[in-house]
Amino acid sequence: MAQNTVEKTSVTLLGLGAMGTALARTWLAAGHPLTVWNRTATRAAALAAAGADVADSAARAVAASPLVVVCLLDDASVGEALSATDLAGRDLVNLTTSTPAQARARAEWARARGARYLDGGIMAVPPMIGVPEAGGYVFYSGSRELFERHQETLGVPAGTVYVGEDAGFAALHDVALLSAMYGMFAGAAHAFALIRKEDIDPASLAPLLADWLTAMAPSVHHTADQLRSGDYTKGVVSGLAMQVAGTPTFLSTAEQQGVSPELLSPYFELMRRRLAEGGGEEDLTGVIDLLVR
Numbered sequence: 001m002a003q004n005t006v007e008k009t010s011v012t013l014l015g016l017g018a019m020g021t022a023l024a025r026t027w028l029a030a031g032h033p034l035t036v037w038n039r040t041a042t043r044a045a046a047l048a049a050a051g052a053d054v055a056d057s058a059a060r061a062v063a064a065s066p067l068v069v070v071c072l073l074d075d076a077s078v079g080e081a082l083s084a085t086d087l088a089g090r091d092l093v094n095l096t097t098s099t100p101a102q103a104r105a106r107a108e109w110a111r112a113r114g115a116r117y118l119d120g121g122i123m124a125v126p127p128m129i130g131v132p133e134a135g136g137y138v139f140y141s142g143s144r145e146l147f148e149r150h151q152e153t154l155g156v157p158a159g160t161v162y163v164g165e166d167a168g169f170a171a172l173h174d175v176a177l178l179s180a181m182y183g184m185f186a187g188a189a190h191a192f193a194l195i196r197k198e199d200i201d202p203a204s205l206a207p208l209l210a211d212w213l214t215a216m217a218p219s220v221h222h223t224a225d226q227l228r229s230g231d232y233t234k235g236v237v238s239g240l241a242m243q244v245a246g247t248p249t250f251l252s253t254a255e256q257q258g259v260s261p262e263l264l265s266p267y268f269e270l271m272r273r274r275l276a277e278g279g280g281e282e283d284l285t286g287v288i289d290l291l292v293r
Helices: 018-029 041-049 058-064 075-082 100-112 144-154 169-195 202-216 219-229 240-256 265-276 286-291
Strands: 011-014 034-037 067-070 091-094 116-123 137-142 159-162
Touching: 011 018, 011 058, 018 034, 018 041, 034 041, 034 058, 058 075, 067 075, 075 100, 091 100, 091 144, 100 116, 100 169, 116 144, 116 169, 137 144, 137 169, 144 159, 169 202, 169 240, 240 265, 265 286
Parallel strands: 011 034, 011 067, 067 091, 091 116, 137 159
Antiparallel strands: 116 137
């Protein structure tokens, strides 16, 4: 009886940092022929033992597979690593963290060298790679046809989310979500600082803080709806005027607790500016327009 076997796509991976190594291990575990290259060759030893072909140059690595995935330090590293390679006919997927402008420029750079291009933004840390239940995923943007062609292979390490033909959109989504994350971290840092000198166990505040942030998170849908409609007074529960009136309490509490207000003050200043422009009946959505130059 003939066996029904499906040949797995061959993959070349450039870059074996913590993330690159995690990606490599998942493709190997899934049975994909894998060629790897890293500037520091010793990092490839364990992968070679697991079945990866270790190339002695980026050029040889690129030549080994039609699908080339790059996961390096930064955009400059990508240009340097690929400068002496023949990209003609290759499908280049760039998972290196970059700005939207860098991604768009790299897409044009790749097309000029005969390659098809996808940019990616990884929304995961290395331990989440290859663990579907961890919820990690990668934003992809650029050629839809290229994404659909390789979606199954790209989906082996983490989930895939396609966000548009514009090559810069993956990086933009990546940075947008991470920016919101750092804003959340800033708020949590201020909250913990307020209780730092008190006889309050941080471990007792943590679940309350997590639950509160979880409860507040769905408000982003309301903000998005107001932005789409242009009506910032739609569905307002607590208007900007009322919220600005309450900000002195937060600043006074910080002062009394010996805590710097520097994480809150910039946002409160934007709220006051929007109120001065006559947005008292609005939600906080108008602050977004003050940020856009």
